Amino acid sequence: MELKLKICNNEAGHTVVEVLVALVILSIALVPTLQFASWIITTPVTRDLMTATHLARSEMEKAISEGDFTNAWAEVRVNATRFIIERYFNVNEQLVSVRIRVYKKEANKHLVELRTLRLAYD
Numbered sequence: 001m002e003l004k005l006k007i008c009n010n011e012a013g014h015t016v017v018e019v020l021v022a023l024v025i026l027s028i029a030l031v032p033t034l035q036f037a038s039w040i041i042t043t044p045v046t047r048d049l050m051t052a053t054h055l056a057r058s059e060m061e062k063a064i065s066e067g068d069f070t071n072a073w074a075e076v077r078v079n080a081t082r083f084i085i086e087r088y089f090n091v092n093e094q095l096v097s098v099r100i101r102v103y104k105k106e107a108n109k110h111l112v113e114l115r116t117l118r119l120a121y122d
Helices: 016-067
Strands: 072-078 081-091 095-104 109-119
Touching: 016 072, 016 081, 016 095, 016 109
Parallel strands: none
Antiparallel strands: 072 081, 081 095, 095 109
8 A cells, every 4th residue: 555645736825934924014014003002092191290290390389489388279271271289288396298289170189299398487
């Protein structure tokens, strides 16, 4: 009994090399597209966080330089977004505790909170 090996000569399929080349080309095109989509999604959040941080730092510097240690809040509009700035002070004999919070008007949670201690002056 003689065994014969049949070689299949089927032209309908793709070779492994062709599939690998197609995957490489697809990944080269897909990675920048996904990075761009991620950038579009995170940009408004990042912009609001940076704005809130700037507002909090400005309010902290203003309160400390003026020496106005009264609790207060203010609404500020930056472009089309409204932010609430709250400032709290706790004054004792030697220290002033300063806390600044910035909220986005529509949100229930603060975006940024800054705290510092300062020596109380007479």
